[in-house]
Amino acid sequence: MSLKETLSLSLPQLGWRPVYQQQLSWDELETTIPARISGHHRSGYICWTENGEIHLDIHAKLPSMTVGDWILLERETHQFIKLLDRQSLFSRKAAGIKSYEQLIASNVDTVFIVSSLNHDFNLSRIERYLALAKEAQVEPVIVLTKADLCDDVDDKKQQVQALNPMLNVECINALSSESCQSLKPWCKIGKTIAFMGSSGVGKSTVVNTLMGSETQQTSGIREQDSKGRHTTTSRSLLSMPSGALLLDTPGMREIQISDCEQGIEEVFADVANLANKCRFSDCKHISEPGCAVLKAIESEELDERRLRNYRKLLAEQARNSESIAERRSKEKDFHKHVKSVMKEIQSREKGY
Ligand SMILES: Nc1nc2c(ncn2[C@@H]2O[C@H](COP(=O)(O)OP(=O)(O)OP(=O)(O)O)[C@@H](O)[C@H]2O)c(=O)[nH]1
Numbered sequence: 270m271s272l273k274e275t276l277s278l279s280l281p282q283l284g285w286r287p288v289y290q291q292q293l294s295w296d297e298l299e300t301t302i303p304a305r306i307s308g309h310h311r312s313g314y315i316c317w318t319e320n321g322e323i324h325l326d327i328h329a330k331l332p333s334m335t336v337g338d339w340i341l342l343e344r345e346t347h348q349f350i351k352l353l354d355r356q357s358l359f360s361r362k363a364a365g366i367k368s369y370e371q372l373i374a375s376n377v378d379t380v381f382i383v384s385s386l387n388h389d390f391n392l393s394r395i396e397r398y399l400a401l402a403k404e405a406q407v408e409p410v411i412v413l414t415k416a417d418l419c420d421d422v423d424d425k426k427q428q429v430q431a432l433n434p435m436l437n438v439e440c441i442n443a444l445s446s447e448s449c450q451s452l453k454p455w456c457k458i459g460k461t462i463a464f465m466g467s468s469g470v471g472k473s474t475v476v477n478t479l480m481g482s483e484t485q486q487t488s489g490i491r492e493q494d495s496k497g498r499h500t501t502t503s504r505s506l507l508s509m510p511s512g513a514l515l516l517d518t519p520g521m522r523e524i525q526i527s528d529c530e531q532g533i534e535e536v537f538a539d540v541a542n543l544a545n546k547c548r549f550s551d552c553k554h555i556s557e558p559g560c561a562v563l564k565a566i567e568s569e570e571l572d573e574r575r576l577r578n579y580r581k582l583l584a585e586q587a588r589n590s591e592s593i594a595e596r597r598s599k600e601k602d603f604h605k606h607v608k609s610v611m612k613e614i615q616s617r618e619k620g621y
């Protein structure tokens with residue numbers, strides 16, 4: 270482990286706040302320092318502290334951790350002490366397997382769900398990302414890009430707003446710094462932000478515009494290794510000119526719906542509320558008498574597309590969770606098989 274020179278950010282600039290501080294005992298206040306995981310490599314974690322960067326080697330006693338996590342390190346030796354409770358977590362889970370959870374990102378304050386206003390505009394896709402954000406317990410902001418290429422910006426904005434009147438929806442030209450100013454309220458000092466959205470919608474463009482001229486400097490902070498050579502270490506947490514922290518991992522961009530029922534139920538709370546009013550408690554809303562959902566569609570209170578997407582996402586998340594579970598169990602079987610073969614070889618070698 271070594272302490273390296275890095276951009277020196279104060280604890281509040283790193284996202285530290287009372288909810289983490291409260292988790293420290295009197296003893297820990299004296300003997301430990303807080304550190305935030307800013308990168309993850311095969312051999313270890315890159316941790317940011319108030320006094321610079323620390324590399325934490327992976328060893329068996331470490332819990333499963335991810336970029337964005339807050340941990341405590343022993344003040345002098347920088348030995349790992351504990352992982353602090355997370356405020357939010359993006360992960361992939363497999364249904365029925367408690368121990369299997371692939372962590373993607375934690376302690377994100379705001380996720381920008383990016384969708385473009387041209388031919389990629391798709392309400393169902395936005396709902397899918399909303400479900401992921403809800404499941405992770407992160408505040409979503411819908412960012413509709415390519416406003417400069419769209420003739421009916423207001424109409425499309427209203428369609429998105431109709432998904433939920435409480436939703437924050439911003440329409441921008443991602444190439445214009447002035448236009449991106451509308452995202453600034455979520456990019457304040459110490460706030461951790463992330464981006465989701467399909468390919469080509471303009472995520473990198475928004476990031477580059479928000480980063481301004483500092484992109485190069487921040488995305489690959491150059492540092493010297495012991496021989497004085499310049500090396501670049503990849504980090505997934507980047508400090509932005511506005512003072513916010515951008516959490517950008519490949520996992521975040523590729524995230525799929527799995528074991529996300531809670532998130533889906535929250536995004537489609539209106540459908541669930543209607544379903545509660547159906548005459549039969551096991552109503553499938555297909556052709557049953559007294560179905561409140563079908564009645565709402567008929568009276569145009571509920572968009573049929575929304576019901577279709579609700580069903581589709583529920584089915585998809587069940588399928589994805591199952592396939593993760595299946596793969597996991599095959600992996601386990603394989604490891605068991607390898608172990609038993611190794612045992613047999615060993616006992617043969619010993620001449621039993
Ligand atoms: N005119 C205009 N072009 C935009 C806007 N946002 C993005 N673009 C263009 O759209 C293309 C794709 O943008 P990217 O930022 O690479 O999209 P992305 O979401 O990062 O895509 P991936 O990296 O594949 O995930 C680029 O050519 C951008 O210049 C916008 O608001 N207005």
Ligand SMILES: [Zn+2]
Pocket residue numbers: 544547548552553554555557559560561562563
């Ligand atoms: Zn019904």
